[in-house]
Amino acid sequence: MTGWDAFITVAGLAVITVFTRAFFLLSERELVLPDWVKRGLRYAPLAALAAVLVPEIVMTRSQLITTWQDARLFAAVAAIAYFFWRRGMLGTILTGMLVLVPLKLGLGW
Amino acid sequence: MTRFRAALRHPQFRAGVTEMSGVGLGIAAWGLVTGVAMVKGGLSVPLALLMSLTVFAGSAQLAALPLMVVGAPVWVIWATAVCVNLRFIIFSAQWRPFFMRFPLRQRLALGYFSADLTYVLFMKRYHEPRDDEGQIEFFLGATTANWLSWQLPSVAGIMLANVIPTEWGLGFAGVLALLGLSCSLLSDRATALAALVAGAAAVAAFALPFRLHIVVAIAAAVCVGLMIDGGGDAGRRLRDALLGELSRRRAGTVARREGAAA
Numbered sequence: 001m002t003g004w005d006a007f008i009t010v011a012g013l014a015v016i017t018v019f020t021r022a023f024f025l026l027s028e029r030e031l032v033l034p035d036w037v038k039r040g041l042r043y044a045p046l047a048a049l050a051a052v053l054v055p056e057i058v059m060t061r062s063q064l065i066t067t068w069q070d071a072r073l074f075a076a077v078a079a080i081a082y083f084f085w086r087r088g089m090l091g092t093i094l095t096g097m098l099v100l101v102p103l104k105l106g107l108g109w
Numbered sequence: 110m111t112r113f114r115a116a117l118r119h120p121q122f123r124a125g126v127t128e129m130s131g132v133g134l135g136i137a138a139w140g141l142v143t144g145v146a147m148v149k150g151g152l153s154v155p156l157a158l159l160m161s162l163t164v165f166a167g168s169a170q171l172a173a174l175p176l177m178v179v180g181a182p183v184w185v186i187w188a189t190a191v192c193v194n195l196r197f198i199i200f201s202a203q204w205r206p207f208f209m210r211f212p213l214r215q216r217l218a219l220g221y222f223s224a225d226l227t228y229v230l231f232m233k234r235y236h237e238p239r240d241d242e243g244q245i246e247f248f249l250g251a252t253t254a255n256w257l258s259w260q261l262p263s264v265a266g267i268m269l270a271n272v273i274p275t276e277w278g279l280g281f282a283g284v285l286a287l288l289g290l291s292c293s294l295l296s297d298r299a300t301a302l303a304a305l306v307a308g309a310a311a312v313a314a315f316a317l318p319f320r321l322h323i324v325v326a327i328a329a330a331v332c333v334g335l336m337i338d339g340g341g342d343a344g345r346r347l348r349d350a351l352l353g354e355l356s357r358r359r360a361g362t363v364a365r366r367e368g369a370a371a
Contacts, residue, residue, distance in 0.1 A: 006156050006177065012187050013173055014163035020194035022220025024201040025208055033202065039338055040331040041203055045229050046294045047307035047330030048196045051323040052168065053287040054308030055315055062315060072281060079285050083292040089131030092289035093282055104278050 071103035113249065121243030125250025128230050133258040135286020136226065140259040142280035143167050144266020145273050151178045154267055161263045165256075166224070169193045172320055192319035196327060200228045206238045207231075207245075222252045224259075229290055299337040303330040 024031060033041075057072050058065055079096030082088075103109045116122050129136075147157040147170065164170055169190040176186045201220060208219050230251055235244050266273060273279075295301050307330035314322035 005183070006152075007159075009173075009177060009183050009186055010156065010160045010164065012183065013160070013169060013190050014165075016187060016190045016194060017164055017166045017169065017197075018217055018221045020191065020197040020201070021223050022201060022217050023198040024205050025216040025220050026213070028209075028213075031202070031205060036335060040335045041199065043300065043303040043330045043334035044196070044199050044203075044327055045232055046291060046300055046304045047327045048199075048225070048323065049229065049287050049291045049294070050304040050307040050330070051311035051326030053284050053291065055311050055322075056281075056284045057288075058312060059315065064312060071278065072284075075281065075285070076288060079288055080292060083289050087293075089286065089289045089293075090134060092292075093132075093135050093285045096285035096288070097278075097282055100278050100281055 069107075069109050071100045071107075071109040074103060075100035116246045116249050119243050119246035119250075121246040122250035122253075124243075125230075125247040125252070126254045128234075128247075129226065129251040129254035129258070132226060132286040132290060133254060135282045135284075135289075136255065136258045137262040137282075138279050139167060139283025139286070140261070140263035141266040141273065142275055142283070143170060144263040144268075145270045145275055146171065146266075147174060148267050148270035150174045157267045158264065161260065161267065165221070165259070166190075166194060167259070168320075189319045192321050192324070195321075195324050196225075197223075199327065203232060204228075207235070207248075219248070222256065223248075224252075224255055226286075226290065227251045227255050229294065233294060299334055302337065303334040306330050306333045 057076050060070075075096040078099040079092045082095040083092045144157065144161060147160060148154060152160065152174070160170055164173075172189050172193045173186050176189060200223065204220065204223060208216050211219065227248065231244075231248055234247065235242065238244065291304060295304065307326040310329040311322045311326040314325040316322075317325065
């Protein structure tokens with residue numbers, strides 16, 4: 001895809017970003033959400049995160065992995081353990097990477 | 110612009126920057142990998158720069174990229190991006206009480222910059238709109254830090270795509286940042302169970318087109334959360350809320366029919 005086609009595609013994608021992120025901010029009219037929707041939405045942020053990240057940890061090429069010899073599993077467990085030990089974000093990321101990289105490069109997991 | 114400068118000096122602006130910096134390393138690694146992926150995937154450098162700087166939505170960019178490379182129809186690419194971004198429509202309903210006091214143009218700008226991590230950090234901190242807490246300053250601080258820690262590495266990745274090695278798992282730093290953030294959101298057993306359900310649903314529904322598995326996962330988690338909240342009775346009430354109108358109408362028809370028979 002080149003030239004104008006690509007430009008229009010990208011411009012459309014930018015419009016989609018604005019449109020979706022500001023969807024319920026567009027109208028001035030009062031928006032009354034039922035109570036159960038409001039309570040339910042409390043679970044949306046964590047659910048969205050889990051939906052993005054769990055497949056990144058336990059799937060390879062759209063398939064659930066069938067081995068425990070995957071560096072990502074150990075890195076995720078180490079990162080979670082660090083988080084509940086110290087509660088620091090930076091340390092969580094670094095711990096995970098410190099486990100991931102040797103397993104990946106050293107053992108080829 | 111003057112208001113932005115005033116906001117810069119607000120203590121909550123700094124608080125927003127600090128909160129976002131915690132996951133900044135993960136965002137940066139992810140931005141870098143996305144930048145590299147765009148160029149290695151076959152986009153030209155100017156087009157990749159334009160995409161990063163205007164679209165500003167990593168997951169939508171990565172979903173659109175392979176479709177653009179194979180020359181898929183434009184509507185397919187846009188439909189995919191809308192589906193990947195459906196979660197933002199849900200989020201925007203929650204932004205509403207915080208942002209509605211601004212004029213439309215500013216609301217559009219606020220919406221445009223409200224990416225995932227800004228949303229998660231903001232909603233973790235503020236539960237209802239209040240004027241005295243510097244909420245908007247916090248938002249601007251977190252957004253600025255988020256924008257910089259995404260765009261700078263992304264641009265670097267685009268420029269240096271051919272010299273940055275990514276085989277050693279650099280991109281996983283982004284996943285780890287999301288993981289840390291998810292752990293910080295686990296407030297009780299209900300949210301933990303909802304998160305487990307969302308993760309399992311996402312894996313199970315992964316084969317759906319347009320990355321709709323994310324929407325399925327959110328829906329599943331919300332349902333489970335509601336059932337736990339409702340103390341066992343929620344399933345029935347959810348059904349009533351969804352089908353109440355329908356069953357009422359059906360009851361009305363029956364009553365009318367009976368009336369006619371009599």
